[in-house]
Amino acid sequence: MLTITSRLLLVSFVRISELRLLFLTASISNLILEPITEIFTEMAGGGVIHQLLRRKLQQHSAASSFLSIFASKKVHDDAGTAGMNSLRTFALLGAGLSGFLGFATVASADEAEHGLECPSYPWPHKGILSSYDHASIRRGHQVYQQVCASCHSMSLISHRDLVGVAYTEEEVKAMAAEIEVVDGPNDEGEMFTRPGKLSDRFPQPYANEQAARFANGGAYPPDLSLITKARHNGQNYVFALLTGYRDPPAGVSIREGLHYNPYFPGGAIAMPKMLNDGAVEYEDGTPATEAQMGKDVVTFLSWAAEPEMEERKLVFLASNYVSLPDHLEFMAPDVIFLPMQMGFKWIFVLSLALLQAAYYRRLKWSVLKSRRLVVDVVN
Numbered sequence: 001m002l003t004i005t006s007r008l009l010l011v012s013f014v015r016i017s018e019l020r021l022l023f024l025t026a027s028i029s030n031l032i033l034e035p036i037t038e039i040f041t042e043m044a045g046g047g048v049i050h051q052l053l054r055r056k057l058q059q060h061s062a063a064s065s066f067l068s069i070f071a072s073k074k075v076h077d078d079a080g081t082a083g084m085n086s087l088r089t090f091a092l093l094g095a096g097l098s099g100f101l102g103f104a105t106v107a108s109a110d111e112a113e114h115g116l117e118c119p120s121y122p123w124p125h126k127g128i129l130s131s132y133d134h135a136s137i138r139r140g141h142q143v144y145q146q147v148c149a150s151c152h153s154m155s156l157i158s159h160r161d162l163v164g165v166a167y168t169e170e171e172v173k174a175m176a177a178e179i180e181v182v183d184g185p186n187d188e189g190e191m192f193t194r195p196g197k198l199s200d201r202f203p204q205p206y207a208n209e210q211a212a213r214f215a216n217g218g219a220y221p222p223d224l225s226l227i228t229k230a231r232h233n234g235q236n237y238v239f240a241l242l243t244g245y246r247d248p249p250a251g252v253s254i255r256e257g258l259h260y261n262p263y264f265p266g267g268a269i270a271m272p273k274m275l276n277d278g279a280v281e282y283e284d285g286t287p288a289t290e291a292q293m294g295k296d297v298v299t300f301l302s303w304a305a306e307p308e309m310e311e312r313k314l315v316f317l318a319s320n321y322v323s324l325p326d327h328l329e330f331m332a333p334d335v336i337f338l339p340m341q342m343g344f345k346w347i348f349v350l351s352l353a354l355l356q357a358a359y360y361r362r363l364k365w366s367v368l369k370s371r372r373l374v375v376d377v378v379n
Contacts, residue, residue, distance in 0.1 A: 140300025219270035
């Protein structure tokens with residue numbers, strides 16, 4: 001037989017455990033619901049779905065607060081109704097969570113058709129020890145010149161920026177000289193034309209925004225100088241947009257003059273499909289497939305948005321190499337590390353190489369080495 005004190009301790013322990021579990025469940029549900037709400041809010045673009053999701057989240061928050069108060073008040077009840085109350089609480093919470101997720105699934109069914117999330121592509125210049133593929137930058141500039149420059153400007157890029165990156169100085173000078181630039185005024189107060197120079201910006205396809213809209217049916221082609229930084233998930237979004245054109249699904253009508261692209265907000269875009277196999281003949285003989293041209297032009301646009309990326313990575317690595325002996329000296333002040341500074345630099349570099357080799361050995365090459373080939377012979 002349990003004494004009264006033992007019973008009270010047991011009941012208190014059970015109540016506290018149930019309360020902790022309830023709060024943990026509510027916290028987990030909030031962690032799940034908040035990212036989902038942000039995703040569908042972004043997809044909805046501030047429309048009706050945003051209001052419905054916010055209303056659902058408010059209802060869920062109110063329900064969670066009510067359940068927390070309800071559980072707190074029930075701590076002082078007797079042990080006979082503890083199991084039933086906790087079951088009712090979890091049933092209400094589970095029903096609310098299931099209802100919200102069901103609503104979100106139904107709401108996203110239509111949105112997924114017109115606002116697909118961009119895939120994540122393995123860009124070779126994203127790693128901390130990686131740099132731009134300069135051959136790809138040159139091919140991407142060629143794609144921009146022959147495909148994109150007729151509508152899109154790059155007002156922040158000069159011809160001289162290409163020197164040493166994708167072309168020699170002589171090549172860029174010859175390229176710029178082919179463009180006639182309006183300059184002036186001269187001594188007589190008149191404007192004149194001259195051949196382009198290295199210091200000139202890339203030419204503008206239209207004189208002003210009104211001319212651009214008139215030529216494109218009211219749509220204004222954006223400037224591409226910072227396009228990979230100005231769009232969410234920039235590089236992946238631009239590549240998915242350029243290669244994502246397809247026929248509209250059944251039941252979806254696109255207004256005349258627009259084109260269906262599920263990666264574009266709303267699904268209808270004024271720009272037609274521009275990248276087609278063989279549209280550009282590369283100088284180096286690379287096959288000009290749609291995916292290759294998309295990858296090259298996105299690499300070029302990424303460099304245009306962040307031309308200092310490689311220098312920034314080098315500065316970061318160099319600062320870490322130099323400061324590593326100082327950190328070690330701070331950790332062990334009795335040892336003099338300054339004469340061994342260069343040695344520590346090489347140790348640090350080799351350590352990074354060792355870590356990278358271990359990563360590839362464990363996660364990349366092991367998959368290939370352990371793969372089995374099974375031949376199914378049909379008798």
